[in-house]
Amino acid sequence: xxxxxxxxxxxxxxxxxxERKAIRVRNVPLAALAESITDDTWLVVFSHVQSATGQVxxxxxxxxxxxxxxxxxxxxxxxxxxxxxxxxxxxxxxVCHSYKWLCSPxxxxxxxLSERFDAQLTPLQAGWYxxxxxxxxxxxxxxxxxxxxxxxxxxxxxxxWVGAEPAIRMFSELDIDEVWALTSGLGDALCDGLGIPQxxxxxxxWADPDGRxxxxxxxxxxxASGRAGRLRASFHLWNDESxxxxxxxxxx
Ligand SMILES: Cc1ncc(COP(=O)(O)O)c(C=O)c1O
Numbered sequence: 001x002x003x004x005x006x007x008x009x010x011x012x013x014x015x016x017x018x019e020r021k022a023i024r025v026r027n028v029p030l031a032a033l034a035e036s037i038t039d040d041t042w043l044v045v046f047s048h049v050q051s052a053t054g055q056v057x058x059x060x061x062x063x064x065x066x067x068x069x070x071x072x073x074x075x076x077x078x079x080x081x082x083x084x085x086x087x088x089x090x091x092x093x094x095v096c097h098s099y100k101w102l103c104s105p106x107x108x109x110x111x112x113l114s115e116r117f118d119a120q121l122t123p124l125q126a127g128w129y130x131x132x133x134x135x136x137x138x139x140x141x142x143x144x145x146x147x148x149x150x151x152x153x154x155x156x157x158x159x160x161w162v163g164a165e166p167a168i169r170m171f172s173e174l175d176i177d178e179v180w181a182l183t184s185g186l187g188d189a190l191c192d193g194l195g196i197p198q199x200x201x202x203x204x205x206w207a208d209p210d211g212r213x214x215x216x217x218x219x220x221x222x223x224a225s226g227r228a229g230r231l232r233a234s235f236h237l238w239n240d241e242s243x244x245x246x247x248x249x250x251x252x
Contacts, residue, residue: 001042004071006030008228010051013076013095017045034061041071048086049079052228054187054203056084063090072117083183083202083236085176092117101236103167107160113149121152129155179237186235186244193248205230213251220250 002024003017017025028036030050037044044066046057059075066073072092080086082101088094092114098104113121123130123145130151131137132144145151183202191198196206208214208231217224217231224233224247233247 002026002038002040004028004033004036004041004044006033006046006050008050008052009045009047010076010078013045013047013074030055030057034058034065037062037065037069037071039069041066041069043072043074043092045074045076047076047079049084049201049203051079052230052232053205054079054199054201054232054234056080056201059090072120079203082171082179083176084180088112089114098164098168102164102171103236104164105160105162107157108164111149111152113152118149123151125154126151127155129153174237182237183235183239186239186241189241189244190233190235190247193244194251202236203232203234205232207231216250217247220246222247222250 001022003026005014005017005025005027007027007029014025014027017023026036030046033044033046044062046062048059049056057075063073065071073090074093074095075086075088075091077086077088077094077096078098078100080101081096081098082103086094089112091112094112095109096102097106097109099106099108126143126145128134128137130145130153132146137144146153180202184200187201187204188198190204194206199205205227206213207229208226209229211226211231213231214224214226217233222243224231226232235243
């Protein structure tokens with residue numbers, strides 16, 4: 001079976017397929033993903049928003065091509081949930097680690113499955129928490145796994161969930177279109193100030209091969225990151241125009 005992935009996508013969603021020798025993994029640039037799906041493609045795997053560049057996938061085109069070739073779809077929403085609108089029900093599978101834009105402690109991650117894809121999968125890591133009745137599933141040897149995707153649950157890292165619950169509740173009450181308008185608007189304002197084309201993204205990146213720009217931001221007390229030879233600056237709810245001005249002043 002062929003699994004189609006994106007050049008430079010986050011390794012956590014690519015390495016598991018590369019490890020399975022029976023699976024043929026093909027990589028293409030994000031912009032060519034939809035047109036690269038063929039009848040041989042069993043699964044198309046991509047991040048909704050790319051970690052290294054902030055680029056947003058053309059979900060409509062990918063879904064249309066996947067539908068035409070009866071290809072399952074797997075979307076990683078780690079870099080979009082909480083900042084960009086996303087509808088998990090559009091995909092056969094989504095995964096999301098909530099420690100990015102959803103501002104949760106590390107260790108709270110989500111999986112969604114369509115019924116048709118769920119039917120293809122085996123819960124290899126099932127333990128008591130995957131049981132139909134969790135507290136009646138603590139001891140074997142009988143197993144009664146949940147009938148739905150909950151059978152893929154693993155035992156929760158409890159302290160992380162204590163922090164995730166209020167954080168995710170807060171995001172669920174927000175208008176995410178509004179959050180995206182604010183954050184991508186700040187991204188465009190930064191692009192204007194830098195004199196580079198607007199990226200229409202909450203994550204703005206530019207070439208910084210020697211890390212000089214990143215060094216200037218760090219020296220000014222601004223948190224940003226260097227990824228794949230590029231500087232990556234991100235805007236979230238708590239940022240405003242003064243942060244754009246601070247970045248531009250630090251880079252001068
Ligand atoms: C697209 C994407 N998926 C997943 C992760 C996190 O992966 P893991 O849960 O293996 O830490 C990240 C982190 O940057 C990411 O950008």
